[in-house]
Amino acid sequence: MTSLPFLPLVVPLLIGISLLLIQSLGLKHQRFVSLMGAVALVWISIESLFVSLTGEPQVFILGNWAAPFGIVLVLDQLSAMMVLITSLLAMSAIWYAISQKIDNKGAHFHTLFHIQLFGLNGAFLTGDVFNLFVFFEVLLLASYGLILHGGGRLRTKAGLHYVVINLIGSTLFLFAVGALYGILGTLNIADMAVKIAELPVEDYGIVSAAGLLLLLVFGLKAAMFPLYLWLPQAYANAPAPVAALFAIMTKVGLYAIIRVHGTLFGSTAGDLAYFYMPWLLILGLITLLLAALGVLAARGLREQIAYLVLTSVATLLIGIGLNSPAALSASLYYLIHSTLIAGGFFLLADMIAQGRGIYDDRFESSKPIFKGILLGSFFIFAAIAMTGLPPLSGFFGKFLILAAALEHDWFAIIMATMLISSLFMIIAVAKSGSQLFYQTQIHQKPEGNLFSKKAFLAVVLLLGISPVLVILANPISAFTDSTTLQLLDKIQYIDTVLNTLPIERVQP
Amino acid sequence: MELLVALSIGALTASGVFLTLRARTFPVVLGLTLLAYAVNLFLFAMGRLTIGLPPIIDPAQGQYADPLPQALVLTAIVIAFGMTAFLIVLALKARAELGNDHVDGLNLAKDEASLDHTLPPRKPQKQAGKTI
Numbered sequence: 001m002t003s004l005p006f007l008p009l010v011v012p013l014l015i016g017i018s019l020l021l022i023q024s025l026g027l028k029h030q031r032f033v034s035l036m037g038a039v040a041l042v043w044i045s046i047e048s049l050f051v052s053l054t055g056e057p058q059v060f061i062l063g064n065w066a067a068p069f070g071i072v073l074v075l076d077q078l079s080a081m082m083v084l085i086t087s088l089l090a091m092s093a094i095w096y097a098i099s100q101k102i103d104n105k106g107a108h109f110h111t112l113f114h115i116q117l118f119g120l121n122g123a124f125l126t127g128d129v130f131n132l133f134v135f136f137e138v139l140l141l142a143s144y145g146l147i148l149h150g151g152g153r154l155r156t157k158a159g160l161h162y163v164v165i166n167l168i169g170s171t172l173f174l175f176a177v178g179a180l181y182g183i184l185g186t187l188n189i190a191d192m193a194v195k196i197a198e199l200p201v202e203d204y205g206i207v208s209a210a211g212l213l214l215l216l217v218f219g220l221k222a223a224m225f226p227l228y229l230w231l232p233q234a235y236a237n238a239p240a241p242v243a244a245l246f247a248i249m250t251k252v253g254l255y256a257i258i259r260v261h262g263t264l265f266g267s268t269a270g271d272l273a274y275f276y277m278p279w280l281l282i283l284g285l286i287t288l289l290l291a292a293l294g295v296l297a298a299r300g301l302r303e304q305i306a307y308l309v310l311t312s313v314a315t316l317l318i319g320i321g322l323n324s325p326a327a328l329s330a331s332l333y334y335l336i337h338s339t340l341i342a343g344g345f346f347l348l349a350d351m352i353a354q355g356r357g358i359y360d361d362r363f364e365s366s367k368p369i370f371k372g373i374l375l376g377s378f379f380i381f382a383a384i385a386m387t388g389l390p391p392l393s394g395f396f397g398k399f400l401i402l403a404a405a406l407e408h409d410w411f412a413i414i415m416a417t418m419l420i421s422s423l424f425m426i427i428a429v430a431k432s433g434s435q436l437f438y439q440t441q442i443h444q445k446p447e448g449n450l451f452s453k454k455a456f457l458a459v460v461l462l463l464g465i466s467p468v469l470v471i472l473a474n475p476i477s478a479f480t481d482s483t484t485l486q487l488l489d490k491i492q493y494i495d496t497v498l499n500t501l502p503i504e505r506v507q508p
Numbered sequence: 509m510e511l512l513v514a515l516s517i518g519a520l521t522a523s524g525v526f527l528t529l530r531a532r533t534f535p536v537v538l539g540l541t542l543l544a545y546a547v548n549l550f551l552f553a554m555g556r557l558t559i560g561l562p563p564i565i566d567p568a569q570g571q572y573a574d575p576l577p578q579a580l581v582l583t584a585i586v587i588a589f590g591m592t593a594f595l596i597v598l599a600l601k602a603r604a605e606l607g608n609d610h611v612d613g614l615n616l617a618k619d620e621a622s623l624d625h626t627l628p629p630r631k632p633q634k635q636a637g638k639t640i
Binding site: 130134137141144148151152153156157159160161163164167168170171174175177178179181182187 | 528533536540543544546547550551553554555556576577580583584587588590591594595598599601602605606611
């Protein structure tokens with residue numbers, strides 16, 4: 001089973017390439033292959049998750065060169081969890097794109113989508129900082145194509161900002177990686193952690209500067225204050241299935257913080273241990289407040305959901321910044337919830353916007369929409385889950401994080417910020433819900449697009465995960481607890497990565 | 509040599525940052541290119557500056573030149589090249605669609621301005637007014 005970490009990478013890559021090859025056969029065949037690829041990816045991810053549960057991280061040595069000289073892929077519980085979330089999101093998004101025929105509004109939608117999955121899974125599985133950079137570039141380049149899919153002025157403008165800011169981010173990433181390489185002489189995450197543990201004191205300055213520069217880059221991806229301004233417009237203007245997939249993009253940044261900073265500057269790092277944590281906490285609190293104000297100020301539903309995504313990122317930053325095992329475990333639970341629900345919410349928002357016709361998703365009185373009651377009920381459901389009201393999974397996630405915050409020195413500030421911002425979010429979402437569904441021009445006939453049952457399936461699938469997360473809260477939090485234990489056990493990670501030997505060549 | 513390399517990296521980065529902060533897309537593209545050059549030089553320097561040493565460990569020579577930064581720089585060049593090409597095309601597209609080459613869009617696009625007004629758009633009403 002040692003080849004398993006390889007599969008989530010190679011399957012989307014091959015599907016993406018083969019989609020190009022069968023382009024001449026027409027969109028119908030491409031759709032079939034694309035969907036089958038996404039389903040296969042879900043299956044592989046579930047399989048990987050079960051393998052990762054057996055304990056030790058699975059290490060795959062590319063080209064049979066042992067770490068730290070070769071490049072490794074590492075599959076542990078966190079990676080497996082992220083890959084599974086990505087594949088679930090991707091399957092629903094592709095299903096939605098096919099049933100709403102969004103994929104024929106421009107060329108190569110499915111190819112770009114699978115290359116993006118390749119980049120995402122690569123970022124989650126790599127054990128090497130430079131490869132993390134390369135996979136970031138792969139997923140970004142695919143996302144540039146996807147965000148512009150279908151065209152339109154607003155999309156081009158938001159896309160231009162998105163591309164420029166991410167290119168600057170890439171440059172900073174290279175500066176940070178270069179500085180770390182210059183001091184540590186290695187790029188393998190496990191090996192870097194070993195080198196940092198025995199770092200002479202005079203090198204602390206440059207290594208911590210490089211570490212903070214990396215935090216800046218990951219913070220840019222995760223949309224942390226003050227680097228979040230690109231996110232709302234980019235997400236609000238992206239095509240719905242792309243926006244749904246982008247719900248995982250901010251989490252890539254968070255994952256990279258947990259993985260890279262957690263390993264490099266973890267408990268083994270001496271005086272540098274956890275030096276970045278106060279930054280995460282403070283910036284997370286500021287992001288949360290500003291994002292909650294953004295939710296209040298949003299002019300359209302998609303923009304509002306983009307800000308809601310931002311609040312979930314901020315909550316996660318706070319959860320990670322609390323720097324306790326309980327908080328990290330709670331954050332992972334909240335991460336599963338917020339990613340999938342945000343994805344489902346983006347798809348739902350698109351269905352509502354389609355139903356409203358020319359009024360799109362703007363908060364103003366419109367003609368009634370087809371199946372308004374059904375869509376409205378799902379809107380309430382998604383809003384409850386997203387803002388963190390009981391009884392859905394958002395409440396559990398926030399509750400767990402707040403419970404973990406009780407032991408922190410600043411618990412009063414954290415409590416106040418999180419609860420006040422939640423109140424803002426609830427007010428804003430309640431207002432937008434009543435504007436979208438109650439203040440309709442009641443005597444008019446609906447004139448938007450017809451309700452599509454097929455497309456709605458994707459929304460139901462993603463939002464349906466929220467009750468599942470509640471019902472299975474115990475096993476899932478047991479899983480996040482064991483993931484946290486694995487994450488905090490640096491020695492096991494480092495030993496497994498560095499001691500995995502190449503396979504002996506069979507002598508003829 | 510150290511001073512020269514450090515000064516070049518500094519000059520490239522400073523001009524890159526300055527140009528990236530400009531309001532029009534073309535200087536921004538140039539700025540990003542300069543930043544990419546700066547980071548490539550920086551990566552080279554991180555492998556330590558050596559002259560006339562082999563890139564493999566040779567006991568006779570004693571020292572060696574680190575070969576890894578070259579591989580990193582090669583990757584970075586390829587990626588930066590592709591990204592720049594993409595960005596230029598996108599900037600041209602933005603110029604065509606937004607009607608100007610400002611990164612932030614000097615004038616609001618038509619469909620963007622309508623966000624601030626209540627819908628439905630005025631077009632049908634105008635026509636009705638004409639016929640009356």
